[in-house]
Amino acid sequence: METATAYPAGRAWRAYVVEAKYESLRMLRAPAFAGPFLVLPAALFLLFGVLLFGPEIAKDPKTAWFMFLGFSILGVMGPGLFGFGIVVATEREHGLLQLRRALPAPLSAPLLAMMLMSMLFVAIIMASMAAVAPLAHLYIPVLKMLALAMVCILSSAPFCAMGFLIGSLASAKSAPALVNVLYLPMIYLSGILIPLPKSAAWIAHLSPAYHLDQLALTSLGAPHEGSWFLHVAVLAAITVVFTALAVRQIARRG
Amino acid sequence: MGNDNIAELAAVTKRFGKVLALDEFSLVVRPGELLALLGPNGAGKTTAISLLLGLARPDKGSAFLFGLSPHSMAARRSIGVMLQEAALIPELRVAEQIELVGSYYPDPMPVAQVLELTGTKSLGRRPYGKLSSGQKRQVQFGIALVGRPRLLFLDEPTVGLDIQSREFVWSTLRRLIAEGCSIVLTTHYLEEAEALADRVAVVAKGKLIATGTVEEMRALVVRKRITCRTSLRAEDVSLWPDVQSVTADRHGMRITASNAENVVRRLLAADSDLHGLEVQSAGLAEAFTELTQEVR
Numbered sequence: 001m002e003t004a005t006a007y008p009a010g011r012a013w014r015a016y017v018v019e020a021k022y023e024s025l026r027m028l029r030a031p032a033f034a035g036p037f038l039v040l041p042a043a044l045f046l047l048f049g050v051l052l053f054g055p056e057i058a059k060d061p062k063t064a065w066f067m068f069l070g071f072s073i074l075g076v077m078g079p080g081l082f083g084f085g086i087v088v089a090t091e092r093e094h095g096l097l098q099l100r101r102a103l104p105a106p107l108s109a110p111l112l113a114m115m116l117m118s119m120l121f122v123a124i125i126m127a128s129m130a131a132v133a134p135l136a137h138l139y140i141p142v143l144k145m146l147a148l149a150m151v152c153i154l155s156s157a158p159f160c161a162m163g164f165l166i167g168s169l170a171s172a173k174s175a176p177a178l179v180n181v182l183y184l185p186m187i188y189l190s191g192i193l194i195p196l197p198k199s200a201a202w203i204a205h206l207s208p209a210y211h212l213d214q215l216a217l218t219s220l221g222a223p224h225e226g227s228w229f230l231h232v233a234v235l236a237a238i239t240v241v242f243t244a245l246a247v248r249q250i251a252r253r254g
Numbered sequence: 255m256g257n258d259n260i261a262e263l264a265a266v267t268k269r270f271g272k273v274l275a276l277d278e279f280s281l282v283v284r285p286g287e288l289l290a291l292l293g294p295n296g297a298g299k300t301t302a303i304s305l306l307l308g309l310a311r312p313d314k315g316s317a318f319l320f321g322l323s324p325h326s327m328a329a330r331r332s333i334g335v336m337l338q339e340a341a342l343i344p345e346l347r348v349a350e351q352i353e354l355v356g357s358y359y360p361d362p363m364p365v366a367q368v369l370e371l372t373g374t375k376s377l378g379r380r381p382y383g384k385l386s387s388g389q390k391r392q393v394q395f396g397i398a399l400v401g402r403p404r405l406l407f408l409d410e411p412t413v414g415l416d417i418q419s420r421e422f423v424w425s426t427l428r429r430l431i432a433e434g435c436s437i438v439l440t441t442h443y444l445e446e447a448e449a450l451a452d453r454v455a456v457v458a459k460g461k462l463i464a465t466g467t468v469e470e471m472r473a474l475v476v477r478k479r480i481t482c483r484t485s486l487r488a489e490d491v492s493l494w495p496d497v498q499s500v501t502a503d504r505h506g507m508r509i510t511a512s513n514a515e516n517v518v519r520r521l522l523a524a525d526s527d528l529h530g531l532e533v534q535s536a537g538l539a540e541a542f543t544e545l546t547q548e549v550r
Contacts, residue, residue, distance in 0.1 A: 011357075011360060014357050015357045015358050017357075018353065018354055018357035019354065019357070022343070022346055022350055022354050025345070025346065025350070026343055026345040026346060029345040029381075030345055094339075094340070094341035095337055095339040095340035095341060096340055096341055096342060096343070098309060098337065098340065099335060099337055099340040099342075099397075101307075101308070101309055102307040102308070102309055102330070102333075102335045102337065102407075103330065103335060103355060103358055103401075104327050104330040104331040104333075104358045104359060104401070105355075105358045106327075106358075
């Protein structure tokens with residue numbers, strides 16, 4: 001009987017490195033896809049926080065912080081939700097995901113590569129937010145800004161997992177619409193951009209964006225609601241459950 | 255699983271809802287052979303390949319690759335795959351795609367060797383998304399070869415290729431077979447199966463209805479084709495014994511006969527001016543048509 005080919009242990013890491021290298025190249029070569037994610041949060045903060053409401057915000061630093069965190073979290077959500085949602089749905093529809101499953105490709109290699117790309121995007125977004133913050137009279141100490149950036153980078157994982165599940169279910173054409181159906185309510189119901197009335201504040205707890213917002217406030221040493229441990233647990237649970245559902249869906253239907 | 259078999263489907267049944275895609279279907283792939291899987295659309299060929307590749311699980315029966323489950327990573331490291339519908343990443347260049355897929359295998363071919371082997375040297379730096387459909391198929395062929403597979407699955411590999419490229423693929427396949435690689439080929443081009451296959455398996459309605467060499471398949475069909483130029487009327491000839499069908503146009507008359515000798519004798523007796531007489535054995539196409547018609 002024929003025997004299967006042995007796999008040198010030293011090569012196991014190579015698929016991950018090559019996958020990450022080409023995932024980043026692929027994004028660099030599609031600036032129309034990546035550009036809006038990178039530019040939008042800082043551009044919106046400049047528009048609302050500096051150009052339109054700059055004088056009012058100068059008198060009320062709390063509003064400046066509110067806007068700064070709101071647009072930062074908007075930036076954290078986009079790359080994971082849209083990147084995973086649209087890319088996975090397109091690859092599924094075009095048969096690339098099926099080919100990967102037939103080949104000896106570790107499924108985790110492209111997923112980790114895409115997640116690293118999303119995290120890199122978030123790092124760039126946070127750098128751009130830090131660069132424009134002084135224009136709204138926000139002067140953030142370096143260590144606090146680094147802590148905030150780290151929280152935001154790591155917290156992109158649950159949004160990647162949600163995008164992954166949408167990509168595993170939706171067609172390439174419907175994925176952007178479905179992501180928006182999730183993205184916009186998550187932003188507005190979390191109260192990160194528009195404060196919710198006290199009677200409806202409980203709704204915010206349902207949105208992962210709210211838990212990220214509370215973690216961001218914790219990292220800045222600002223007043224926040226609930227324990228950081230609870231917020232981390234919610235975001236971790238979303239990551240695990242949505243990833244497991246997406247992997248199961250792909251294994252069953254391709 | 256038999257000791258000599260590279261891959262095997264053992265009495266597998268697979269349903270998709272109410273559709274019975276495969277029914278107690280068995281198939282073996284032997285070392286160093288090119289097995290052509292033929293059948294009309296919806297016959298179950300793609301399902302059979304999907305089970306062997308681990309893309310689907312049988313409802314009943316078993317699938318093996320190198321004696322292991324097709325889901326086993328160790329088994330998949332010895333196969334190469336060219337699916338009919340699989341777009342690669344449009345932003346990556348051809349050489350980059352090949353390097354990426356090569357990274358999944360224990361001992362991949364150098365990218366330059368793959369480009370050479372598939373006749374795509376000039377495409378190495380071109381983005382995949384900007385290639386013609388034929389060029390994309392050539393690159394997908396390269397992706398299938400990069401891992402030095404011992405078993406190659408090719409689903410309609412030459413669709414969209416020009417004649418020169420098709421000949422190139424055929425010569426590469428012959429070389430791979432000579433080096434001991436096994437190949438499972440599905441194709442709608444029966445001349446492709448006729449030119450390349452060591453063994454043919456004909457599938458219809460989820461069942462394996464015939465298997466053997468191309469010659470054995472041809473022998474299953476006793477019919478012969480007779481062509482000639484004659485003043486006889488097709489309507490009259492069609493009434494003769496041993497004549498199965500007759501067509502005639504300005505190029506001549508074509509007769510399908512179960513006993514060619516009897517029909518030729520009568521033709522010559524009936525028309526002393528008859529000329530351009532040719533008698534041919536049935537080809538794989540006729541065998542395929544007859545075999546699959548029987549189960550319709």
